[in-house]
Amino acid sequence: MEKTFAVKNLSLVDNQTLEINIGPQHPSTHGVFRMNVVLDGETIVSLKPVMGYLHRNHEQIAENMSYTSSMPYTDRLDYFNSMSNNFGYALTVEKLANIDVPEKAEYIRVIMAELTRLVNHVAVIGFLLNDLGAFFTPVLYAFREREKILDIFEDISGARMMCNYFRFGGVKRDLPAGVLDTIKDVVKKFPSFLEEFEALLTKNEILCMRCQNVGVLKPELAISAGITGPMLRASGVNYDIRKIDNYSIYKRFDFKIPLGQKGDVFDRYYVRILEMRESLKILEQALKDFPTSGDIISKKMTPYLKNFRNFKPPVGEAYARVECPKGELGFYVVSDGTPQPWRYHVRAPSLINLTILEDLCIGHKVADAIIILGSVDIVLGEVDH
Amino acid sequence: MALAQNISTVDDGLKSELGKKGIVVTTLNELYNWGRRSSIWPMQFGLACCAIEMIATACARYDIARFGAELFRASPRQSDLMIVAGTVTKKMAPNVVRLYNQMAEPKYVITMGACAIAGGPFIDGVNVLRGIDRYIPVDVHLPGCPPRPEALLYGLMELQKKIDGQTIETTEWYQKGLKREFPIPEYGPKGLIPKFNPEIWNPREEDHRRERYGQPILIGKKTKAPNLDAPPAAPRPVPAPAATAPTSPAAS
Numbered sequence: 124m125e126k127t128f129a130v131k132n133l134s135l136v137d138n139q140t141l142e143i144n145i146g147p148q149h150p151s152t153h154g155v156f157r158m159n160v161v162l163d164g165e166t167i168v169s170l171k172p173v174m175g176y177l178h179r180n181h182e183q184i185a186e187n188m189s190y191t192s193s194m195p196y197t198d199r200l201d202y203f204n205s206m207s208n209n210f211g212y213a214l215t216v217e218k219l220a221n222i223d224v225p226e227k228a229e230y231i232r233v234i235m236a237e238l239t240r241l242v243n244h245v246a247v248i249g250f251l252l253n254d255l256g257a258f259f260t261p262v263l264y265a266f267r268e269r270e271k272i273l274d275i276f277e278d279i280s281g282a283r284m285m286c287n288y289f290r291f292g293g294v295k296r297d298l299p300a301g302v303l304d305t306i307k308d309v310v311k312k313f314p315s316f317l318e319e320f321e322a323l324l325t326k327n328e329i330l331c332m333r334c335q336n337v338g339v340l341k342p343e344l345a346i347s348a349g350i351t352g353p354m355l356r357a358s359g360v361n362y363d364i365r366k367i368d369n370y371s372i373y374k375r376f377d378f379k380i381p382l383g384q385k386g387d388v389f390d391r392y393y394v395r396i397l398e399m400r401e402s403l404k405i406l407e408q409a410l411k412d413f414p415t416s417g418d419i420i421s422k423k424m425t426p427y428l429k430n431f432r433n434f435k436p437p438v439g440e441a442y443a444r445v446e447c448p449k450g451e452l453g454f455y456v457v458s459d460g461t462p463q464p465w466r467y468h469v470r471a472p473s474l475i476n477l478t479i480l481e482d483l484c485i486g487h488k489v490a491d492a493i494i495i496l497g498s499v500d501i502v503l504g505e506v507d508h
Numbered sequence: 509m510a511l512a513q514n515i516s517t518v519d520d521g522l523k524s525e526l527g528k529k530g531i532v533v534t535t536l537n538e539l540y541n542w543g544r545r546s547s548i549w550p551m552q553f554g555l556a557c558c559a560i561e562m563i564a565t566a567c568a569r570y571d572i573a574r575f576g577a578e579l580f581r582a583s584p585r586q587s588d589l590m591i592v593a594g595t596v597t598k599k600m601a602p603n604v605v606r607l608y609n610q611m612a613e614p615k616y617v618i619t620m621g622a623c624a625i626a627g628g629p630f631i632d633g634v635n636v637l638r639g640i641d642r643y644i645p646v647d648v649h650l651p652g653c654p655p656r657p658e659a660l661l662y663g664l665m666e667l668q669k670k671i672d673g674q675t676i677e678t679t680e681w682y683q684k685g686l687k688r689e690f691p692i693p694e695y696g697p698k699g700l701i702p703k704f705n706p707e708i709w710n711p712r713e714e715d716h717r718r719e720r721y722g723q724p725i726l727i728g729k730k731t732k733a734p735n736l737d738a739p740p741a742a743p744r745p746v747p748a749p750a751a752t753a754p755t756s757p758a759a760s
Contacts, residue, residue: 145691147603150552150582154559155600174599177556180633187632196629202557259566266567284560438734459734504556 140168143489147176151254151493154503156479158492165488166428170481174474178506185467186194190216191290191431193467200469201505202274203246204239204448206276209289211445214370216291219441220434222424227417229372232308234409234443235279235288237402241313242272243448244353245393247500251392252324254497255333261324268316271309278302290428293420295424304415310406318397322358325393338483341386348479351472352450354499357394358386364446375412376405388472391498432462440466449473449500473505537675544588544614545576545668551587552580554609556594558621558654565657575664584610589667591660592646595623595630596637598700605692608644613681613688616646618663618673625649634699642704644690 146157161168185193195368197212198205210232216225224232249265251354273283278299280288288295324330340350342358355362363380367371381397383390426432436458444453450472456498457466476499483499484492518533526533554562565572572578581587586684592594604716608617619640622628627638640646647670678685690708693700704711 147600148553148584150605155555165705176597176603177595178597178599178633178635179556179595180635183634184630184632199557202560262563263568266564267569270564270567270569283656284557341611374593390759438736440736457736459730459732461730463730465734 139163141474145492146173146501152496153250153275153501154505156501157497157504158489160484160489162489165490166491167484167487167489168491170484172477173377174477174507177503179210179504179507181471181508182467186464187475188462189425189432189462190434190436195287198287198304199504200471200508201447201449201452201473201502202284203502204243205284205286206235206239206288207243207445208288208452210236211443211447211452212454213289213291214404214445215456216436216445216463218443219439219456219458220291220436222292222373223421224293225418225421226372227414228419230409230413231294231298231419232289233371233373234406234413235276235286237406237409238275238309239308240268240402240448241399243500245269246421247448247497248320248324248392248395251388251494252330253492254329254418261320263333264309264316264320264387267271270315273444275302275309275327276307278305290420291434292424293418295420295428297419303410306406307410310403310410313403317396320498321396321424324394330392333491333494334392335387336385337388337487337491338481338498339385339387344479344482350412350450350479352447352476352500353394354391354400354476356380356487357383357390359383364444364451368444370443372399373405376408378402378404388494388498391500414493433461444470447472449502449505469505470507471505471508473501473503474508477501477506519677525664531640541672541675545671547579548575548577548589548616548667549581549587550577550589550591551584551607551611552582553590554593555596555600556621556623558593558624561654561657562591562593562620563658570661572659572661572664575661575668577664584608585612587611588614591616591618591620592624592640593620593654595628595642597622597635598637598695600645601637601640601700602692602694604640605643605690607690609689613686614679616647616667617644618650618660618665618667619646619662620650620652620655622651622653625651628653637700639709642665642709643693644705645708679708739760 127257141162143160143162144157145160146152147155157173157176159171159173161170168276169352179199181196185196194209194212194325197208200208203257216222245265245268246262249262253259277283279302280286280295305330340354340358342360345355345360351362359382361380361382364370366380378401381394381401384392438456438458438460440455442453442455444451452471452472453469453470455468458465459465480499481498483495487495518535523533554560564570566578566580569730577589584590588611590608590611592604608615613699623630623636626642627636630636631638648663648667650659655663676682680688690705691702693702
């Protein structure tokens with residue numbers, strides 16, 4: 124008996140691995156995400172993500188209600204950028220039922236989607252620095268800008284976060300008077316904020332030392348794992364659905380796709396900053412060409428604004444995707460001719476971008492795992508949809 | 509023979525008169541509660557969408573620091589207030605109750621948002637708990653989806669009012685034999701066991717939901733899948749050519 128005890132102890136000394144649990148209640152897991160980490164000293168040997176703490180039966184609920192009724196639920200998928208989620212779902216059902224969108228509505232949609240991108244990236248960079256140890260000060264700067272954009276959303280849709288603004292074939296209501304000037308004002312002042320932000324951060328030695336060469340994502344792995352969005356582009360793969368699909372009216376705008384070189388945390392941070400600048404370019408062009416008159420919703424869909432349970436798309440299936448700030452957000456809807464979809468599926472970018480977390484983290488210190496998770500940019504509502 | 513209670517009250521007029529001369533007259537209770545309500549430390553604990561509004565409340569524009577509640581602590585041992593911000597799923601509910609048990613007395617709970625109160629829009633989900641008040645006592649309910657930051661500030665002010673009304677003699681956590689360990693539910697084959705804590709919450713005896721909200725729309729079970737390959741009667745929508753990319757790393 125004694126002998127076995129001694130052997131057991133020896134094996135503990137030999138291995139020296141320690142299994143720790145991070146989450147679900149942890150300030151740096153961006154919600155209720157849990158990681159089982161095995162450490163050798165302070166180096167990560169294996170990392171096992173545990174999800175499902177926010178599984179809210181999104182798809183099942185959407186299959187039990189009419190098409191328009193699940194529009195507010197898409198807001199709650201990725202609760203940072205509700206407008207982009209609306210955009211993806213609206214595109215899918217428009218493809219399913221073959222609905223055209225008037226030009227003014229397209230412009231409104233693009234403006235909203237790009238404003239959402241600003242909101243998301245600003246908040247993500249704030250939280251990334253939060254994880255780096257600059258506790259809450261960058262978030263204060265980020266949320267100051269976010270509030271300005273949320274004010275615009277509130278004027279337009281009536282809600283700050285959960286906008287529920289898009290409808291199939293257009294948008295819910297016209298822009299109120301004076302909002303365009305507010306948007307122009309925000310777009311004009313945003314670059315100065317970005318410069319301020321960058322002056323504080325981009326060449327900061329601590330940020331560079333913590334972020335460079337940490338969590339390097341090889342482009343081959345990124346492509347084979349289906350990573351999309353700023354994470355993929357930080358690895359140097361030129362893949363942006365706004366350019367590839369040319370959905371909506373993105374063809375008309377002149378903008379570039381910022382690409383990273385290494386694919387480390389710093390590249391992911393910097394690609395997001397550059398993407399914000401490109402979004403501002405799109406916004407400027409869209410505001411310049413904004414049509415003064417026109418419909419905001421297609422005539423075919425106007426009667427369904429109030430009686431949305433009468434809306435029955437023909438039998439068929441459709442998949443459409445948008446370049447959400449987190450990556451490729453796709454919706455797959457199968458219609459059986461009734462007011463409810465037969466199948467409703469979400470391709471959530473956060474979930475798929477999270478799958479390579481272990482590959483990124485192995486070999487790094489446990490403190491680096493936190494910033495790698497921060498740079499992946501997850502939202503748990505979308506991970507556990 | 510009943511004895512009169514020994515309560516010393518100070519006339520408000522006299523108080524303000526003395527205040528002008530630099531003399532503060534107060535009771536121990538008021539002083540104690542003033543200190544407690546001005547330094548509520550919430551727990552940094554976000555579950556879902558409402559957590560973002562909670563962060564926005566802590567930021568510069570709404571600035572919860574004006575009410576003394578800016579110090580978000582990551583550890584339940586150091587916090588006084590738990591803001592349940594977001595949907596509580598059945599997987600998460602045991603952790604929430606455990607965190608509540610770990611908090612030191614006196615402790616308060618604000619449920620933020622419709623989901624934490626009663627399931628909210630996700631009430632139909634099989635995995636969604638219909639209100640955290642089934643397991644832990646809640647002081648302030650904040651409706652909204654999500655509530656605005658102003659609403660959270662209002663809820664905090666209501667909680668401060670509640671704290672003001674408590675006295676040292678009668679508060680629970682100074683009494684002998686206080687046991688505020690709430691049983692942690694377990695995840696069983698059919699949801700959580702037990703389904704609720706009967707000391708705190710009981711289901712309503714009369715169900716008025718149908719009278720108040722009308723007949724629910726019955727959808728009926730759909731068992732037959734649509735035949736997508738069959739030639740449709742109506743002209744099928746032509747898929748837009750832009751929809752499929754030639755080199756997609758992540759196909760649907």
